[in-house]
C-alpha cells in the first residue's frame with residue numbers, strides 16, 4: 001500500500017539508503033556473506049532459491065538473461081553469473097554497487113555481470129530495456145523496503161520477455177508481525193499489524209550479519225505487504241502466478257529462538273508453528289510484454 005509516499009524521494013528513501021550504505025562494508029567483512037565460493041566459481045545462493053532457479057531452468061542458466069532487483073553487493077547476482085547467466089543487478093546503494101562491480105572484475109565476470117545504481121522505482125528510466133529479461137530474480141529482504149507493491153509488480157512485468165518469469169522468495173509477512181527481540185524464552189511477541197498502509201519507522205542500530213555492529217544510520221522505513229496484496233499486484237500487472245510455496249526456514253536468524261537447520265538456514269526449534277518464508281513464481285504472457293505502462 002502506498003499511502004501518500006513519493007516513490008522517487010523523501011525521508012524514507014534517504015534514511016533507508018544511508019542505512020544500507022553503512023551496512024555494506026560490515027557485510028563484506030562478515031562471515032555471513034562469505035564470498036570465497038564465488039571466487040572459486042561457485043554459488044552462495046541459499047538452498048531455497050537455488051532449488052527454485054534449478055526448477056525453472058532444468059537445463060541450466062547458460063544464455064539466460066536475469067535482472068536481479070535489490071541485489072545488495074551482488075553475491076547472488078554473481079552466483080547466477082557463475083551458473084552461466086547474463087545478469088544485471090540493480091540496487092540503490094552506491095557502496096553496494098561499487099563493491100559488486102569490484103567483485104565482478106576480481107572474479108572475471110564483468111563481461112556477463114552489470115550493476116546499476118538506482119531506486120527500484122527509477123529502474124525503467126535507468127535501465128530502459130523493456131521486455132528483455134528471461135527472469136527477474138529478487139529474494140530475501142526486498143519488498144519490505146518498498147512502499148508500493150503495485151508499482152513494483154508493474155516494473156517487474158515491464159522488464160520480462162514474453163513468457164519470462166519472476167522468481168521471488170522472502171520472509172513471510174505473517175512472521176513479520178513479531179518483534180525480533182522476543183519475549184519470555186525468546187518467543188517472538190506480537191508487535192506490528194499484518195495490514196498497515198503506514199510504514200513501520202524503526203530505530204535499530206543492530207545488523208543481522210554482524211552481532212557487534214552498531215549502525216549510526218539506524219532509522220529504517222519498512223512496510224509489511226500482505227500476501228493477497230502481493231499476488232493481487234502481480235496479477236494486476238498482467239502476470240500469472242505459477243507457483244507459491246510456504247517454507248518454515250529462512251536464511252538468517254529471524255528470531256532469537258530460531259535454530260540452525262543446516263546450509264545457512266534457520267527455523268523453529270520443533271513444530272512448524274508458522275511459515276517463515278515463501279517463494280513465488282509468476283510469468284508474463286507469451287505474447288508481448290505483460291505491462292508496458294511507464295509511470
Ligand SMILES: C[S@@+](CC[C@H](N)C(=O)[O-])C[C@H]1O[C@@H](n2cnc3c(N)ncnc32)[C@H](O)[C@@H]1O
Nearest residue numbers: 020070072076091092093119120139140141145
Ligand atoms: C536485505 S538486502 C537484499 C539482500 C539480497 N537478497 C542479497 O543478495 O543478499 C536489501 C537490499 O535492498 C536494497 N534496497 C532497499 N530499498 C531499495 C530501493 N528503494 N531501491 C533499490 N534498492 C533498494 C538495499 O540497498 C539492499 O541492498
